[in-house]
Amino acid sequence: MPYVNIKITREGVTAEQKAALIKGATDLLVSVLNKNPATTVVVIDEVDTDNWGVAGETVTPRRANGK
Numbered sequence: 001m002p003y004v005n006i007k008i009t010r011e012g013v014t015a016e017q018k019a020a021l022i023k024g025a026t027d028l029l030v031s032v033l034n035k036n037p038a039t040t041v042v043v044i045d046e047v048d049t050d051n052w053g054v055a056g057e058t059v060t061p062r063r064a065n066g067k
Helices: 015-033 059-064
Strands: 003-009 041-047
C-alpha cells in the first residue's frame, strides 16, 4: 500500500487543486510502479508560512518581499 505525503504552505490552495494533486500522485504510482489505486493513500499537509523556512528565514517575510 503506497503512502504519499505532500507538504505545502497554507496559502489558499483550493479543494479542486488538492483533488488534482491527489489524483496526479495516485496516477503516477499506477503508471510508473503499477500500484493499485484502491490501496494508494495520499495525504496533504498544509503548513503555516511562519512554520516553513527557506534560506534561513520563514516564508512569511519572503512572500511579503516578493521572493
